[in-house]
Amino acid sequence: MSTLDDIDLRLIAALRRDGRATISDLAARLKLARATVRSRIERLVASGEIAGFSVLTRADVTAAPVRGLTLICIEGRGTERIIAQLQGLPAVQAVHSTNGRWDLIIELATDTLQQLDDTLVRIRKLEGITSSETNLILSTRRPATRR
Structure with missing residues (x-):
């Protein structure tokens, strides 16, 4: 398992709250550059820390x-x-x-x-x-x- 820093943890928490949030929305919410958010998500997926995304239906x-x-x-x-x-x-x-x-x-x-x-x-x-x-x-x- 990789070591998660505060940015990773905040990003994962934001994705748990809204898995459909755009990169731009996440960047604004977390006060980060879009490129940072995109690369962090890609790294978290590639490392297996984020195993997937799902949909919660009514x-x-x-x-x-x-x-x-x-x-x-x-x-x-x-x-x-x-x-x-x-x-x-x-x-x-x-x-x-x-x-x-x-x-x-x-x-x-x-x-x-x-x-x-x-x-x-x-x-x-x-x-x-x-x-x-x-x-x-x-x-x-x-x-x-x-x-």
């Missing part, structure tokens, strides 16, 4: 407003089977393996609390799951910069 923001994280313990060696079953559930957005007390962390997203509850009932019925804990996600804040 559906991304409004779909499935009920979100949660479910932590589960698995008995024995059934992890791969359980992961495959979890990935078949429509509410499951991601499955993360982890260490510590919990074996898996599941990201869930549904339209209603009832749908979330129905999904949790299905998850708890999977053979091999010994315990679970679910926390609702109330809000998400992404850092402006990462080091």
Whole structure:
């Protein structure tokens, strides 16, 4: 990983806020020359520090407003089977393996609390799951910069 200076961090933060900002807008906002902004972005992309650009749609923001994280313990060696079953559930957005007390962390997203509850009932019925804990996600804040 390359070393990021203050300009890089400010530039990445500005791009996180508005990935469609023009070079001129970024230069004005950061009080830098356009050539500096352009070369910094090119360097950050070439080094892999910026891995890509994406679009956030209205559906991304409004779909499935009920979100949660479910932590589960698995008995024995059934992890791969359980992961495959979890990935078949429509509410499951991601499955993360982890260490510590919990074996898996599941990201869930549904339209209603009832749908979330129905999904949790299905998850708890999977053979091999010994315990679970679910926390609702109330809000998400992404850092402006990462080091």
